[in-house]
Amino acid sequence: xxxxxxxxxxxxxxxxxxxxxxxxxxxxxxxxxxxxxxxxxxxxxxxxxxxxxxxxxxxxxxxxxxxxxxxxxxxxxxxxxxxxxxxxxxxx
Numbered sequence: 585x586x587x588x589x590x591x592x593x594x595x596x597x598x599x600x601x602x603x604x605x606x607x608x609x610x611x612x613x614x615x616x617x618x619x620x621x622x623x624x625x626x627x628x629x630x631x632x633x634x635x636x637x638x639x640x641x642x643x644x645x646x647x648x649x650x651x652x653x654x655x656x657x658x659x660x661x662x663x664x665x666x667x668x669x670x671x672x673x674x675x676x
Contacts, residue, residue, distance in 0.1 A: 603627060603660075604652045608636035612643035623651065624659040631668075635659070638667040 603625045610620040622640055626632035629648050636645060637658060661668045 602618075604650055605655060605657045606636075606651045607630035607651045607655075608632055608645060609641050609647040610636070610643035611646040613655075619646070622659065623655060623657050625657040627662065635667045637642075638672060639664065 586655065604627070606623045606624060606626050607631065610622070612618055612620055614620075620640060620643065622636050624632060624635055624639070626635055629650075632648055633645055636648075659667070666672055
């Protein structure tokens with residue numbers, strides 16, 4: 585039986601391998617910047633849209649791009665756990 589700490593570290597490594605980095609673009613009604621980009625980690629495009637909607641409460645999602653190889657995410661599940669929670673929805 586392995587130690588729980590090693591198991592936790594291994595599970596974090598597996599989760600890190602399964603996540604991708606997405607750039608979610610919002611179109612807004614702001615005068616100077618009609619576009620707001622959010623770079624976040626997610627498992628797939630659906631989760632990226634869900635998390636982005638919870639993080640950004642204005643505008644609508646106009647584009648989602650997979651940018652895993654290009655950049656690091658600004659938002660991840662460790663730093664913004666409430667946005668990744670499936671029971672949390674901003675518009676409920």
